[in-house]
Amino acid sequence: MGRRKRAPIAFYLCVLFLLSIHFVKIAGSSDLERDRIARLPGQPPVTFSQFSGYVTVNEKKGRALFYWLTEAVGNAAEKPLVLWLNGGPGCSSIAYGASEEIGPFRINRTGASLFVNKYSWNNEANLLFLESPAGVGFSYSNTNSDLKTSGDERTAVDALTFLVRWMQRFPQYKHRDFYIAGESYAGHYVPQLAKKILDYNKPLAKPFINLKGFLVGNAVTDNHYDGIGTVAYWWTHAMISDKTYKTILAQCNFTNTKNSDKCDDAVDYAMNHEFGDIDQYSIYTSTCGSAGGNATRRLRLRGTVIRRRSYGYDPCTESHAEKYYNRRDVQEAMHANASGSIRYKWTACSDVLIKNWGDSQFSMLPTYRELIGAGLRIWVFSGDTDSVVPVTATRFSLNHLKLVVKVRWYPWYAGREVGGWTEIYRGLTFATVRGAGHEVPLFQPRRALQLFKSFLAGSHLPKSRPHAH
Missing domain, CATH: 3.40.50.1820 (Alpha/Beta hydrolase fold, catalytic domain)
Known part of the structure; x- marks a missing residue:
């Protein structure tokens, strides 16, 4: 009986490659299901899926960032992904963005239960809330000195690492239309991360993170x-x-x-x-x-x-959020602090990070010029009753970009009322939101949702009130 022929090396390599893909898919699926939120304590019934958990962004230092994904209400697979970042620096996107502004739930005064936010932005998009950098909210580092050496550059690098690894866990969002949104000191985080994503995508034949644009509100821009x-x-x-x-x-x-x-x-x-x-x-x-x-x-x-x-x-x-997210049953439902790495109380903002913030870019205007040149959709909005990062500050800063006006200043409408005022430039849209403070969607949720819809559609804000029927 003759000896059997051995398969060529290429055959074995092909099999190994296919097996590796298979096991990666299994691992990714396992991680995804591990992060699924069955139901939050006190949560009303909803039709959309939720996930939350950790992504390690630096193994050596033990830095891990916490996220919460609330998928879109209806046709989630066809809707874009929006990453939301709050500022501070050192404040939680879950405390503010998710729980007070654009997320699907609000927290009752006792911290015992949730109720639905009918103006949630997840009516229009899949929302990914990230607590960034390490040391904010449930995000942590096993290296204590990290909390005293945070700054703009490391925050942007870690956020990019998070996105790449998160999309490996959630491959359905690879190549999906992707936007970044945020407010306040996220006026640094958002454009800095956008630049990191563009640089990451440059050598790739097809963008891994399909960044289409960003919008920021009451944004720190130029000192x-x-x-x-x-x-x-x-x-x-x-x-x-x-x-x-x-x-x-x-x-x-x-x-x-x-x-x-x-x-x-x-x-x-x-x-x-x-x-x-x-x-x-x-x-x-x-x-x-x-x-x-x-x-x-x-x-x-x-x-x-x-x-x-x-x-x-x-x-x-804000105090309602601190009551709710310090509950052990809430943390267990959200897969937060399961390893016990966080030995301190969850707070909306980290005093340690705020006091010790390191590098801070003096002006974001050069970054804006670069991102405008890359063709991104860029919207900047401003609640007009905020005295912390007020509308005048934003207008003074943006004026020094010396952009060409495409559509002159006009009032825009949400429902039958003036929602604010806007001017459209070549490469950037600026809009005010009438009667809104620093956290625009908290104070004027309907107007904020109209602004978000127009941004996603790439259309002008409504120039007139709808006709009465």
């Missing part, structure tokens, strides 16, 4: 122009006196990262003696009645660290 525009807002909205306004302009050098003591004193005087007890993120709405137990955020006014209470239209909504 110099933001600073001048912020003080101008305070004065034009009667929050400060003529004398204080002139003193700040005379003593504060908005091009420096650190201001003089006289500048700091003038700003402190404005805040402590002239602002009064208002919500600086929404100057015409009520504050939370109790001063105790409210989380805080900080804003850097060109080197001056300003501590501010953070509220929402339900003025105490």
Whole structure:
């Protein structure tokens, strides 16, 4: 009996390759099902799928980022994916974006149950909320020093690593139309991540992450122009006196990262003696009645660290989130902190990260110019009752891009009311949202949803109110 012929090496390599694909698919499917949320405590019935869990972005340091995916209501497979990032730096996209702004649920005052947000952006897209960087919310690092050395560059690199690895776990989103959205200090995170994605895609025949564009609200953009525009807002909205306004302009050098003591004193005087007890993120709405137990955020006014209470239209909504996400049954349902790596209370913002933020890009305008040149759809919006990153700051900054106007300033409508005003430039659309504070979808959810729909469609905001039937 003759010896059997051996199959060629190429045959074995082909088999091994097919087996590897098979096992990767099995592993990916297993990870996906492991991350599926069956139901959150106190959650009303819904028709869409939810997933949450961790993606390791740096094995050596032990950095892992936490995400929450709420798929679209109806035809999820045909709708785009939108990544939402909150700012701070050091604040949670789950506390704010998911639970107060664009997510499908709101948290009741007791922190015991959830109710549906009928203006959720997951009516139009699949929403991916990311707690970034490590140290924010449920995201963590096993290297404690990481929390004191965070900055813009590492945040962007880790977010890109997260997306690549997350899409390997959720391959149905590879090559899907993808957008990034966010607010406040995400005015840094969003364009910086967009640039990283474009660089990552350059050598590829087909974009792995099919980035189409981004939108940012009340966005930190340029330290110099933001600073001048912020003080101008305070004065034009009667929050400060003529004398204080002139003193700040005379003593504060908005091009420096650190201001003089006289500048700091003038700003402190404005805040402590002239602002009064208002919500600086929404100057015409009520504050939370109790001063105790409210989380805080900080804003850097060109080197001056300003501590501010953070509220929402339900003025105490942030405290509801902290009640809910510190419940052990909620964490178990969301697959959060399963390994016990987080030994501290979940908070909406991380004081450690805010105090120790490292590199911060002085101006995002050069990055905007590059991204406009790449042909991305870029929208910048601004709630007009925010005094922290106000509409004047954004307009001062964007004006220095010197873009060509395509469609002149006009009022846009949401329903039968003016939703705000907009101007369309070659490469960028700017829109205000009337009566909205820093967290635009919290204060004006219907108007924010109309803005989001128009952005996704690549169409102009409505120029007239709908006709009555």
